[in-house]
Amino acid sequence: MMREERRARFGPSLMPGGNPAAWPHLKDIFQKIAAKSNGEPCCDWVGNAGSGHFVKMVHNGIEYGDMQLIAEAYHLLSKGVELNHDQMAEVLDDWNKGELESFLIEITANILKYRDEKGEPIVPKIRDSAGQKGTGKWTCFAALEYGLPVTLIGEAVFARCLSALKDERVLASKKLPRPQISPDSVIADKREFIKQISKALYASKIVSYAQGFMLLAEASKQLKWDLNFGAIALMWRGGCIIRSRFLGEIKRAFDNNKNLSNLLLDDFFTKAISEAQDSWRVVIGAAVRLGIPVPAFSSALAFYDGYTSEVVPANLLQAQRDYFGAHTYELLAQPGQWVHTNWTGTGGRVTSNAYNA
Template identity: 60%
Template structure:
């Protein structure tokens, strides 16, 4: 390799892009950088005057020429049209075997398309999820690459060097073909939505259901972070509850209760509907954010219907028991969230012919990413024990955990109902659990109704699966009059 050539180039010098670049140079890689705004590039280089591994460029032709072969260009730009615009500008400057990497939160279907289109042009494409936020990008993110497998060996040394480490293993490995990397990142973000909502509901139950002060809630979350709930999101929740505003009041109380979202949770919900997988907790978490956005309507509705119940007077023993119930409800629901996410990835792998390593995915999520937690080690162990595991819920560890949490889980949800505290995520997780372990659901009535008004047919419990029947419900006068359809 020529001494003046960079190992990799990165386009897009917002905070995530800058931090990834510095992470790469920290690990000894030479990095060419380019940004559409020259000012952004100038400011970045000026802030790193002693970094000899940074190579700034101000036009794409020089930028590409400054890369060693095979050229590796990583895009850290806004997902969607902007990615395609840069790809269109880069392709004429690249040669066969060069690599374009999209490190943004792109929709997996776009990565499927880009992988195929660039392959036809002799260019390798990688669509890679990068999780961990600004801090993770700087010091070690979770990286989930997918796309054209022929590109992996060229980028592997860089990605695995800069990734977070768990048990001395990089939180980065090849995920699969096409959009697999971005799909796994999408599911990661969906689980993140679920985890955040579950924690928010648990906080709501403590603060407004039980009447605990913010400092008391802080102490509870800090304690929980020392046990089975040990995770990044529980840790930062405890940290958030420490912060006071200018008047010494809890800062969280001054933050408007209207949550934003960037779309990856919604994408997870849409994909679950398309694939017919009941990812109910994540979807409810997305809808909870949508409901929170109706702030003005909610204020009027509270005035119309009346305020929720005041917190009950609780003795120390009752308080301790309720906190244990909320803890167990949060833990059990978290298990459901991950189980649903893995169900969705499993179905997507079938749909798109991806060969996903589910244990390796858990390892990739153990460090650097937003949903990192000790909990993920048990998922990895479950898939190592049984690579053909049909559902996390039937793995010994998780079955035992759910059975242990069952009574308290129900107690917490009942308490929420009594106190008029909305718990869409905790409640939907429990409903899913009850449905999943129920052999006979009322869908027989649904099928009868569908056949009655639309002649959609139904199957019978006393006939082989795949044998369909139709009843003339109106003309038969209640007598059995069925037609059999073999499919």
């Protein structure tokens, strides 16, 4: 169940799992108290055993990613475009009228508008050390266990870990060199750059959800849960932190193709990424030049570039592993056949094949 203050009045998102024999007895109760999206309850049967808990965990991992992406957009608007808090709030209000419409964008705009008893923005006064309850970490643990590159959520978790090193960061900021370059020399057209940030945010968000659903798919496959990904997207349309317009497109994608292997391969998301890609690269390039950390934006783009590369340098990794550890490798011309090269002329034919994590 999703917890959120206002859900006590409007209903939560519910993700029930366990013994399927129990669902007919609970369905009416759960769906009546659940949040509604376009009249449909944000609650449906998830699957056997701990599937409901797992789906809720991945939801929270995606939430970590969404929050980090918005934080990075805020950092770019503040330090790159040099907007004040009222101006940033106006930008996010505008974003919330389009493809980025979501609960988190809405509340971020409200947060930026808020003033304390002195009439001053409160965000700059908050200690920049983020807490975490653990569900983001658990999502990363699961991704490692299943061998899936859920990189954006991982970077979101590590960004919080880095934020916690407040005292060290203060010291490092005074001792270590940083880029000495004016934002005006990097960002020629600030209005255009704001649009590019929104596109980079949207593209990165697509990658984050694609990775989250990859993890759900692998767990479903290995544990025989037979998860309904379209229904899960509907459950997240209301009563939860990541509720957004975006989830309607995810539901449509999986309703159209139950066996969709990756959201990026759906026509809608392929087109969206194509339209955002140039802006995505411009924004990350500018952030690097200005020394503005964007680990979630950049990890999303790195995943995209790797996922769309027919050949990656893992062939060199395999050669290195074989050189120092005789771990063997496959040849492109002979898949499934593992060979070893005696790289030094003294290693012989002994190979290491005891385990493969």
